[in-house]
Every structure is written in C-alpha cells, then in structure tokens.
Amino acid sequence: MAVPAHAHRKFRRDPLMIAVLLGYDAINWVDGRISLPAPGAVRETNESIDVVVTDRIAATDDESVTAVTFAATDGAPLPAWSAGAHVDVTLPSGRVRQYSLCGDPADLSCYRIAVRLIPDGRGGSAEVHNDLVVGAEFSVGRPRNAFPLAVGGHNQTTSAVRLIAGGIGVTPVLAMLDILDRTSTQWSMIYCGRTRDSLAFLDELGRFGDRVTIREDGPHRPAGAEELLGDLACDSAVYACGPPAMIDALRGALVDRSDVEFHYERFSAAPVVDGRPFDLRFASSGEVLRVAADQTALSAILGVRADATYSCQQGFCRSCAVRVLDGVPDHRSTALSRDEVDAGYFLPCVSRAEGCLTIDL
Ligand code: FES
Known part of the structure; x- marks a missing residue:
C-alpha cells in the first residue's frame, strides 16, 4: 500500500532520541484515542479546550498575517506542546482548521497562532482576521506534532540544522529557533516570501542576526533548492515548511544526500502520486x-x-x-x-x- 509523501521524512538519530520520540508518540496515541474528534465530525465541546483571545497583532507590515494569542477560559494551563506542533481550531462558526503553534512552548498560560488572510479561500482565514478579536471565544484541540524537531539528543550526530520557511510556513519553524539557540547545534535559516512586507515576525527574527537570511522573491523567481539549502555539511538536518513546489524542489535536490535528514511540512495538498482512476x-x-x-x-x-x-x-x-x-x-x-x-x-x-x-x- 502506498503511503502519503509526508510519511517519508527521514529520521536518523541516536537510540535515546528514538526512545524519547517513541514514548512521545505513544503518549500522543493514547491522547489521540481520547481527544481526537470522530472522523468527519466537528470536535465536541467536552473534548476540546474553550479559549478566549487575549491579544492579536498584525504580524506583517502589510497586515496580511494576524497573530492571535489565546488562553483557556477557565484560566487553567494549556496542554504542553513541542516545536512544530499544530492544533485543531474550531472557529465560532464551527469551521475547523489546523494552525501551527508559534508561541513559546515553555509558556502554557497561552498559545499563539498566526494566520495569513486568503481572500478567495474557504472562509477560515477571513473568520480569524475578522472575528477573533480580543475577548472572542472559540475552542482548540490538544496539540499534535507531525513536524517535530529532533536534535541535541545523546550521541546525536547532526552537525548543523538548516531551517527553511516559505511565507506563512514560518509558524512551525519559529518555535524551533529558541530551542536550537539553547543547544550547541549550528543552525541557519532562510525565510522567503513575495515581499518583505508580507513576511511575518521579522522583528522577532531580528535577534538572531545573520543566522537568519530574509529572501524576497520580488520580481525575481522564487529561490531554487540550491539557494534554499546553502552549503550543507555532512550530517546536516533540514527542516522546511512552505508551499508544495518548494518542498518538492527540496526533496528532489536531497534525494541523493543520504547524509542529510529532511523533515518537512507543507501547508496545502500534495500532488497525487501513483494514482489510477x-x-x-x-x-x-x-x-x-x-x-x-x-x-x-x-x-x-x-x-x-x-x-x-x-x-x-x-x-x-x-x-x-x-x-x-x-x-x-x-x-x-x-x-x-x-x-x-x-x-x-x-x-x-x-x-x-x-x-x-x-x-x-
Ligand atoms: S484528513 Fe482529509 S481533509 Fe484532513
């Protein structure tokens, strides 16, 4: 049976990290058995966490991305999460969307998501932009992580990490930066988008200095895989989140690099592979x-x-x-x-x- 492309991420790490991640997966599996919504159904209120918006800001100069911070309505700490995690958000209309968490995993008093407005989308991003004002209530599921950062474990051989974010793909990557910054891992990041005005959280990224490269597409072509990957040393790990074309280009460029781990998350559907009518x-x-x-x-x-x-x-x-x-x-x-x-x-x-x-x- 074929499996979806996102299941082919490479994981090559030390036994301790594997054990930790298996344990984490087991907890998530048990948690999922308890808290995942029934297939096809919107999550029931008693299976989710009621939250209230405590802050919202425009995260880009052109105001195309809104960052929304929210806390549990009962004031209790929110469930723990790790960099790369996302939550199911049930909006006031009942629409369910998935958004990456992009706040501080150490601060469980609140979560933060950031959403780009898609004017001709299906209404989720417009609802976030229009209706999730301070005081608005909605609900979220427990965090799940399909894009975990796995570096710094015992005997971990990863020599360097390359982070690649395309547009709003910066959201799961953002929480990885502080973690990498606290380890001895060498890392660098390239963050691309149409225009500088449309790139979110540039102020927060500024503190990482020249380890973060901002790349505007402008009137030029989007960055190719070579530019996105830079000089990859042996035993590097690449974490990328962005549009399908970007992820596909990176996958193609790394297909012969068995010394490089490639972890990725796309934010829209992958093309059908091996399909028959x-x-x-x-x-x-x-x-x-x-x-x-x-x-x-x-x-x-x-x-x-x-x-x-x-x-x-x-x-x-x-x-x-x-x-x-x-x-x-x-x-x-x-x-x-x-x-x-x-x-x-x-x-x-x-x-x-x-x-x-x-x-x-
Ligand atoms: S699993 Fe089918 S739309 Fe998410």
Whole structure:
C-alpha cells in the first residue's frame, strides 16, 4: 500500500532520541484515542479546550498575517506542546482548521497562532482576521506534532540544522529557533516570501542576526533548492515548511544526500502520486463520479457536494472521513485507527481505490 509523501521524512538519530520520540508518540496515541474528534465530525465541546483571545497583532507590515494569542477560559494551563506542533481550531462558526503553534512552548498560560488572510479561500482565514478579536471565544484541540524537531539528543550526530520557511510556513519553524539557540547545534535559516512586507515576525527574527537570511522573491523567481539549502555539511538536518513546489524542489535536490535528514511540512495538498482512476458511487443517490488519476477523491466529491467537510487535505485532520459501504479502499493515511478502518472509514483527501467505492453520502 502506498503511503502519503509526508510519511517519508527521514529520521536518523541516536537510540535515546528514538526512545524519547517513541514514548512521545505513544503518549500522543493514547491522547489521540481520547481527544481526537470522530472522523468527519466537528470536535465536541467536552473534548476540546474553550479559549478566549487575549491579544492579536498584525504580524506583517502589510497586515496580511494576524497573530492571535489565546488562553483557556477557565484560566487553567494549556496542554504542553513541542516545536512544530499544530492544533485543531474550531472557529465560532464551527469551521475547523489546523494552525501551527508559534508561541513559546515553555509558556502554557497561552498559545499563539498566526494566520495569513486568503481572500478567495474557504472562509477560515477571513473568520480569524475578522472575528477573533480580543475577548472572542472559540475552542482548540490538544496539540499534535507531525513536524517535530529532533536534535541535541545523546550521541546525536547532526552537525548543523538548516531551517527553511516559505511565507506563512514560518509558524512551525519559529518555535524551533529558541530551542536550537539553547543547544550547541549550528543552525541557519532562510525565510522567503513575495515581499518583505508580507513576511511575518521579522522583528522577532531580528535577534538572531545573520543566522537568519530574509529572501524576497520580488520580481525575481522564487529561490531554487540550491539557494534554499546553502552549503550543507555532512550530517546536516533540514527542516522546511512552505508551499508544495518548494518542498518538492527540496526533496528532489536531497534525494541523493543520504547524509542529510529532511523533515518537512507543507501547508496545502500534495500532488497525487501513483494514482489510477477509480469510481465513487454515492449511496444516497446512486450517482457515480469518476476520480481521475491525478485527482483526489475529495476534489471529485467537492465538485458535486461543495459543502463536504474537509480541512488539511493531507490525511491527518480526519475531518473529511466518509464511510465506505462497498468496495476496497487503498488507505494512504495512518490517521484513522484500526477500529475506524474496520468500521469502513476512509479519508478521501489522500486515500484511493481500485474499481468502485460506494460511499455513505
Ligand atoms: S481533509 Fe484532513 S484528513 Fe482529509
């Protein structure tokens, strides 16, 4: 069975770090069993944390990114998180979105997220910009981390870390900087975007001096992989978050560098890999849709059911899950539990099939 591209991150580290991360994953797995929303459902209030906005600022000069800080409404400390983590945010309208945490992991009195306004988006970013004013209440799930920073462990051989952020991809990277700064690890960062005005948190990055390179695309082409990677020493680790084209270029450039760890997070759907056409049949109407080889089942569903629920489009939030009533799915995500898979759930944003699937829609 094929797995999604994000499952191919390279991890090569010492046994202690592996044990620590396995323990962390086990805790998250147990936590997930308790707190993850049911597939396709918005998280119930009693499974999430009610929060209130305590501060918001424009994080870019052009005000296209808003940073929102919030605390639990009951004043209790929020759950611990680690650099690279994200939370499911249930907005006042009921929309669910995933945003990286970009505050200080040591400060559990509040969380911070930063959201770029997408004028022609699906409404989540506009709601954050318009409605998450100081005093507004909403809810969040417990932090989950699909992009952990793993350096500095016992016998860790990573000699240098290269951080690469494209646009709003700076958010998960931001919390990594303080951690790296406190270790003896050599690190550098390149942060790219259309214009300097559109780059968030430049003031916070200023304190790291010339270890952070700001790169405006301006009228030029976006930076290529060579420029983004710089001079990579042996045993380096690269952490990148940005648009799919940037991540794909980096993956291509590093494919022959077995001495370099590559960890990445994209903020939109990856292209379909090894896709074959198949059919989806709606049980309620009998309507049959053809899913093209380079198309996701979710995009085919959205073509006729614009109100279908989804969010990450990368197979980890589970909000798009539908039940399969007939046919054999090709599951390309590990976000569903064995019980959920056995119950027939399927994530159409990444998973596929051979032949025809009848779905409970
Ligand atoms: S949209 Fe997030 S898992 Fe499908």
